[in-house]
Amino acid sequence: MTSSAAPPPLTSHGSDVGSGDHWMHPTPAERIPTKVHARASDVSVAVAGEIADLIRARATQGMNCVLGLATGSTPTRVYDELVRMHREEGLSFANVITFNLDEYYPMNPGELQSYRRFMDEYLFNHVDIVPENIHLPDGTIPPEEVRDYCDRYEAAIREAGGIDLQLLGIGRTGHIGFNEPGSGRDSRTRLIALDKVTRTDAASDFFGEENVPARAITMGVGTILDAHRVVMLAFGEGKAGVVHEAIEGEVTPTIAASFLQEHPNARVHLDLAAAAELTRCKSPWISQDIAWTEALTRKATIWLARKVGKPILKLTREDYNENHLQDLLAERGGAYDINLEVFRTLQKTITGWPGGKPESRRREGDIVRSGDDVFPKRVLIFSPHPDDDVISMGGTLLRLVDQGHEVHVAYQVSGSIAVFDAAALRFADFAADFNATFGLDGERAEAFEDRIGSFLLGKSPGEVDSPEVQKLKGLIRRGEARAAGRYCGVPDGNLHFLDMPFYETGRVKKKPLSDDDIDIVMDLLRRVRPHEVYAAGDLSDPHGTHRTCLDAIVRAWQEVREDDWADRTSIWLYRGAWQEWDVDRLEMAVPLSPDELKRKINAIYKHESQKDKALFPGPDAREFWQRAEQRNRNTARIFDELGLAEYEAIEAFVRWDGHSPLD
Numbered sequence: 001m002t003s004s005a006a007p008p009p010l011t012s013h014g015s016d017v018g019s020g021d022h023w024m025h026p027t028p029a030e031r032i033p034t035k036v037h038a039r040a041s042d043v044s045v046a047v048a049g050e051i052a053d054l055i056r057a058r059a060t061q062g063m064n065c066v067l068g069l070a071t072g073s074t075p076t077r078v079y080d081e082l083v084r085m086h087r088e089e090g091l092s093f094a095n096v097i098t099f100n101l102d103e104y105y106p107m108n109p110g111e112l113q114s115y116r117r118f119m120d121e122y123l124f125n126h127v128d129i130v131p132e133n134i135h136l137p138d139g140t141i142p143p144e145e146v147r148d149y150c151d152r153y154e155a156a157i158r159e160a161g162g163i164d165l166q167l168l169g170i171g172r173t174g175h176i177g178f179n180e181p182g183s184g185r186d187s188r189t190r191l192i193a194l195d196k197v198t199r200t201d202a203a204s205d206f207f208g209e210e211n212v213p214a215r216a217i218t219m220g221v222g223t224i225l226d227a228h229r230v231v232m233l234a235f236g237e238g239k240a241g242v243v244h245e246a247i248e249g250e251v252t253p254t255i256a257a258s259f260l261q262e263h264p265n266a267r268v269h270l271d272l273a274a275a276a277e278l279t280r281c282k283s284p285w286i287s288q289d290i291a292w293t294e295a296l297t298r299k300a301t302i303w304l305a306r307k308v309g310k311p312i313l314k315l316t317r318e319d320y321n322e323n324h325l326q327d328l329l330a331e332r333g334g335a336y337d338i339n340l341e342v343f344r345t346l347q348k349t350i351t352g353w354p355g356g357k358p359e360s361r362r363r364e365g366d367i368v369r370s371g372d373d374v375f376p377k378r379v380l381i382f383s384p385h386p387d388d389d390v391i392s393m394g395g396t397l398l399r400l401v402d403q404g405h406e407v408h409v410a411y412q413v414s415g416s417i418a419v420f421d422a423a424a425l426r427f428a429d430f431a432a433d434f435n436a437t438f439g440l441d442g443e444r445a446e447a448f449e450d451r452i453g454s455f456l457l458g459k460s461p462g463e464v465d466s467p468e469v470q471k472l473k474g475l476i477r478r479g480e481a482r483a484a485g486r487y488c489g490v491p492d493g494n495l496h497f498l499d500m501p502f503y504e505t506g507r508v509k510k511k512p513l514s515d516d517d518i519d520i521v522m523d524l525l526r527r528v529r530p531h532e533v534y535a536a537g538d539l540s541d542p543h544g545t546h547r548t549c550l551d552a553i554v555r556a557w558q559e560v561r562e563d564d565w566a567d568r569t570s571i572w573l574y575r576g577a578w579q580e581w582d583v584d585r586l587e588m589a590v591p592l593s594p595d596e597l598k599r600k601i602n603a604i605y606k607h608e609s610q611k612d613k614a615l616f617p618g619p620d621a622r623e624f625w626q627r628a629e630q631r632n633r634n635t636a637r638i639f640d641e642l643g644l645a646e647y648e649a650i651e652a653f654v655r656w657d658g659h660s661p662l663d
Contacts, residue, residue, distance in 0.1 A: 022288055022290055023275065025288060027279045029278070030248055030278065031248065032246070034268040034269075034278070035269050036271070036281070037269065037271055038271075038272060040236075043233055048085065050231065054165055055095065058095060065164055066160045066162065066165075067096060067099075067165055068098075068101065069099070069119065070169050074233050075233065078167070082127070092128055097135070098129070099135045099219075103115045103137040103217050104212075104215075104216050105139045107139030109138075111462070112462055113462060137189070146217065150188070157226075163226070165228070166227035166230045166231070167231055167233070169234065170243065171197075171201065172197055172239070173197050175195070175198065176221070177220075178194060180192060181253065183220070184222075186220070188223055189218065190218065192216055193215055194213070194214060194215060207461065211461040225263055230266040231266075232268045238578070243277065247261075285324050285328065294345075297342065298342050305643075306642075315339050316335055317329065317335045346639075350639075350644070351589070354396050354653075355376070355532060356374075357375070359373075376404045377532055379405050379408065381409045382410050382521075383411050383481075383536070386414075386478065387415075387484070387604065390488070391628050392538065394488070394599075394628070395596050395597065396574075396653075398599055401488055401490060402489070407494060408490075408495075408496060410521075412500050413549065415473075416474035416477060417507070418615045421459060424469060427472060452468055477607075477609065482495060487603050487606055503545065518559070521556035522559050530569055531570070532569065533570070533571045534653070536573070536574060537573030537575055537581075537656075538575040538578045538579060546577075546578075550573075573653065573656055576631060577627065585654055586652040588652070589635070597629065600632075604625040605625065636650040
């Protein structure tokens with residue numbers, strides 16, 4: 001059994017986190033007080049502590065504490081921490097009155113997607129709050145009564161004395177609550193039509209965008225700004241752009257969160273990923289004195305080359321001087337020396353031998369990587385879903401196989417919720433016809449087929465699949481993964497289907513990671529004893545599965561890292577399904593020829609249930625093979641523009657040392 005203590009979060013060699021504290025210091029560009037934390041869990045603990053202090057202070061004064069609460073994935077860990085403090089530290093909610101921001105309309109409070117159900121599951125059912133003190137917009141109000149109802153909701157907030165602290169997330173459109181683009185500064189609680197982007201982002205919760213309600217009841221921007229204190233949270237690279245606009249951009253109804261710039265007591269808490277586009281993280285040299293580490297020098301030089309549209313080796317002293325990089329010149333030498341240093345560092349990342357060259361193929365001057373004395377290697381590729389391996393590193397996988405390495409692929413979850421019902425029904429029909437054709441049917445088989453068919457044909461939108469249907473859909477994904485693995489040349493015996501228990505809920509909402517999940521990963525590591533491990537560092541997966549799967553690998557690694565084989569294992573993080581590594585961070589670039597890119601796409605095609613239209617595509621409308629192709633080509637284009645060799649496509653990786661923190 002593994003230890004239940006959480007390991008330190010991951011960071012990569014390619015990250016400039018830890019190479020300086022520039023990301024901790026606000027710049028004049030920020031128009032809302034903002035605190036950036038090294039990891040998302042730090043944000044949640046800090047904000048939960050602030051809420052708890054307020055509750056206790058009000059209780060000491062004999063007063064109620066009025067909280068405005070948010071839903072969605074962002075505040076869940078805040079609620080987890082509040083529940084923990086209630087259970088372990090005696091934090092009482094007896095004096096707490098709550099008003100939630102919003103609710104879909106129409107929406108029954110018992111539905112899976114109801115925000116009332118969400119709040120019950122994450123907070124209310126686990127603390128001693130008085131039921132009469134809970135207020136959420138009612139999604140069952142008749143249409144003709146909605147306006148009066150919204151006025152009464154506003155009146156209830158005023159009667160409670162106003163909101164002491166309003167908790168917020170931020171949507172990709174910049175919305176707070178459901179105040180979509182165009183919402184006015186003085187808007188109040190009302191019925192609103194949801195933006196297409198918002199509905200797309202909610203599609204996974206409703207098992208398809210077509211099932212997402214078109215409207216919602218939401219507090220207005222003015223209602224939110226009336227709160228005595230406002231705290232907004234954001235996590236992940238997917239929020240970085242809109243966070244930048246809200247904090248450093250102009251106040252505009254197009255980005256409702258930007259109105260927080262006008263609040264006298266608003267504060268934003270971000271993890272490093274969500275802060276990536278803020279000046280303090282993206283180009284801190286513009287307004288800060290920087291300790292010029294190698295990582296920051298590389299970041300600044302590549303930023304400069306792309307800003308002025310020149311290859312690295314053509315950058316001049318004037319380019320540096322005219323773009324806030326005079327201090328870099330003064331500290332690290334002339335432009336020529338800096339250019340050459342960064343160019344060579346980037347050039348050394350390029351390799352056609354991701355597993356290292358055999359000694360017989362090495363030439364004088366080749367870069368010798370750690371572990372190159374072992375050939376062939378045992379390589380273990382962790383794929384969170386059954387298709388992430390070929391989407392994100394299919395070209396590298398093919399090359400590892402072609403170059404003679406022993407490649408294993410571990411599919412961490414079944415992917416069962418991402419199969420359309422029609423596809424499942426088609427496979428069920430095939431199984432029934434197969435059994436009948438070959439005389440394999442019997443009473444038990446017929447009863448099973450009837451149950452599957454009747455469930456799928458009578459299923460309501462958003463209804464959780466029966467255990468049998470979940471299993472069938474998991475088998476569909478498993479068969480596709482086998483087909484892709486065989487196409488890539490990986491033996492069936494080297495394909496490992498872990499079916500980690502945290503995933504198997506039949507819902508987008510998963511169970512917490514458990515020792516059972518970690519033990520499964522740990523056992524596989526010890527069986528394979530890999531020389532190289534590849535894992536998904538694509539943490540912008542909107543459903544959180546990638547982050548949880550990586551967490552399981554990190555925790556398992558803490559258990560095996562002292563094994564006699566582990567000290568020579570290299571761990572590489574890939575991206576691709578949802579985003580790609582920035583060029584200034586990558587440490588291994590594997591170029592793909594046109595034929596290799598075609599082979600990679602063909603491997604992705606084997607995942608037929610995800611082809612043409614995936615059930616949960618996320619905010620990117622492109623098919624997964626298109627995302628992979630275009631991202632890989634874009635990385636190659638950037639290398640070309642920086643003055644390096646021109647390739648058809650490049651897959652990018654960052655090395656993790658297994659010891660440092662993950663941003």
